[in-house]
Amino acid sequence: MESPTLSKVKTFYFRRKRLPTYREMQDLFGFASKNAVAYAVYKWIKEGIVKMDENKLVPTSQFFGLPLLGSIKAGTPSSEEQYENETVSLDEYLVGNPGFAYLLRVSGDSMIEEGIKPGDLVVLDKKREPKNGDIVAAYIDNQWTLKYFKREGRQLLLKAANPKYKPLIPSQSLSIGGVVVSVIRKYY
Numbered sequence: 001m002e003s004p005t006l007s008k009v010k011t012f013y014f015r016r017k018r019l020p021t022y023r024e025m026q027d028l029f030g031f032a033s034k035n036a037v038a039y040a041v042y043k044w045i046k047e048g049i050v051k052m053d054e055n056k057l058v059p060t061s062q063f064f065g066l067p068l069l070g071s072i073k074a075g076t077p078s079s080e081e082q083y084e085n086e087t088v089s090l091d092e093y094l095v096g097n098p099g100f101a102y103l104l105r106v107s108g109d110s111m112i113e114e115g116i117k118p119g120d121l122v123v124l125d126k127k128r129e130p131k132n133g134d135i136v137a138a139y140i141d142n143q144w145t146l147k148y149f150k151r152e153g154r155q156l157l158l159k160a161a162n163p164k165y166k167p168l169i170p171s172q173s174l175s176i177g178g179v180v181v182s183v184i185r186k187y188y
Helices: 004-016 022-029 034-047 090-094
Strands: 050-053 056-059 066-070 083-088 101-105 121-125 135-140 143-152 155-159 174-184
Touching: 004 022, 022 034, 034 050, 083 090, 090 174, 101 174, 121 135, 135 155, 143 174
Parallel strands: none
Antiparallel strands: 050 056, 066 083, 101 121, 121 174, 135 143, 135 174, 143 155
């Protein structure tokens, strides 16, 4: 369970895009001294939530992690309660290879049967070599598209996850801009 002081620091960070100073933390927490703040910060450094970088306190990926409370059945309901004591960083979970990853916002419905809808964000890895069946951002005949990468013998083609779209066979060129590694959908 996250401490109330850390929750206040996270709220401050997401509102102001920076960590509070020791003085600001003292006010946020209602502490009488900066020593109490220093002790809290020391614990967060020890836990890997924040770190010192050139005499400046900075968040680590653990700072942005969300608590993983357990698992839930999406089939038949279960009375089992499975609790875990783990934190997951969405950056690490969704991206995997941050030095070569980027996002694209999806428009169009050609991948709808794969569950990729207009407005979704796809995380792509531009260093990953595409395998048959991977979803890729492809530059085909001077236009970009999001499709399944298919190799049939010596022929390369791109297939949609929607029957109203025909497979695309390059007449001039085909290059791959990245392989989709994650899809992000926001509901609210």
